[in-house]
Amino acid sequence: MQKILRELTILAQGMGHPVLLLGETGTGKTTLARQLHQLSVKAENSFQHVVCGEFRGADLNLVKSQLFGHVKGAFTGAETQKSGMLEEADGGTLFLDEIGDIPLEVQRLLIDAVESKRFRTLGSLDVQESDFQLICATNRDVEEMLQTNELSQDFHFRISSFRYIIPPLRERPEDIPVILADLQETEHYLKLEFEETAMDELIRRLQQSSLSGNVRDVQRILDHLVLQSQMPQSHALTQKEISNYFAENREPTQDEFFVDTVQELLQQWPQTSFAKRGEKWRDALLDVALKELAERPEYKKKSGELNIHKLATILGVDHKTIKSRYPIS
Incomplete structure (x- = not known):
């Protein structure tokens, strides 16, 4: 994982080529995408996160509108003009999360946009330009999606200039202290405090757990510990409390x-x-x-x-x- 982070840090300084992040759900692909954006020369501009899972079963015009925008009257229900994610990402980063859920017809439109940084708003003949950095991600098997024609060969070729497989958390237990420290900086966990031996016990227990949900499993456990730290009143969790939690809420090893x-x-x-x-x-x-x-x-x-x-x-x-x-x- 450290090798991946070093390469991505170098890559971010001269970003321009698309990056494809692969890995199980919860391995931190979105976090890595945001870090790449923050380290890049485009950090001052917007980071547009497109949750492509929302495209599954959606009307094709609505999918195109979400990405490319539309003019008034472009389709039934388009009562006003709307800018799309590509336009919003101009000068910044466009993060396509779960690329396998993008309809094939839209993938073909994205090929031109990725290569030329130009696209047409739905219902318009005018060509727009957008200088965006593209980062894509999926937790699915790319080779399988290519075989089942869920992912276009040409689209995959264009978006995978740099391809990284993010290993699951159970294969990188050394990252758990760093992940815990990062999570404790977020607003949701700011009030969560541990006695020194309690934090050591939590790290040890997490490193022994399977964490099949990866970072999401860590967050789920911390959510329970937040509640426990407030009963009967706010206090720093002890080593015994951590041990009792894992005894009562057994995590698979x-x-x-x-x-x-x-x-x-x-x-x-x-x-x-x-x-x-x-x-x-x-x-x-x-x-x-x-x-x-x-x-x-x-x-x-x-x-x-x-x-x-x-x-x-x-x-x-x-x-x-x-x-x-x-x-x-």
């Missing part, structure tokens, strides 16, 4: 998240294309799971030997499968 993922893959195996290619793929998956779990003390007997029966139970496979494939004494 990273180990459990890994096991759940393996179980899901094994259960789905008969329906996958890999199943047709032979058992070697399934054996490879089991091999990865065993190597990961064999190092953990909870899957070993008192003698130190691997507990095959426990592993078979947790993975949902017959113990003979494990013993025959991976003979462990």
Whole structure:
């Protein structure tokens, strides 16, 4: 993640090429887009955040109007002239969040706008110019969207000059103290205070959690702690209170998240294309799971030997499968 941040910091100084941010929901793509804008030469001008999910199922004219604007009478209901996001982003940054929800026809119009920085308002023949920096993001599989024709090949080519995959928070636990510090600076969490050992306990607990919702999971936990810090009256949270919260509101650990993922893959195996290619793929998956779990003390007997029966139970496979494939004494 630090490498990505360093590259984006350098990139922001001479921005001009489109940037595509990929990653799970809640990994901080919007935050990164705003940081890029703030670090760029366009920081003094507007940051236009377009939530493309709102385009899903919407009338095509309304989608075009949202992005390109419209003149009076351009379509039924267009009673006044309206500027679009491209015009509003002139001199600043246009952030298209969830690009897979942009209709293909609109993607084709955006290709010209991205390349030439020129576009036509809906219902007008006049060409307008807008010098905007483009940042796009999605939490979906880009290759899959290209195959299903939800994403235009040409559009994808134009918007992915610089492409970055933002790793999930569970893969970068070292970022949790920084994220907590940033969140505590926001108005919603300003009154949330911790004793020193309590903050250490919170960081440790979060680093052990799966955080499948990423930063949103951290925010959800902090929301509960805000309420707890106000009862019976406002106070700094103690280490015991943090421990009690996680005991009462158990968060899945990273180990459990890994096991759940393996179980899901094994259960789905008969329906996958890999199943047709032979058992070697399934054996490879089991091999990865065993190597990961064999190092953990909870899957070993008192003698130190691997507990095959426990592993078979947790993975949902017959113990003979494990013993025959991976003979462990």
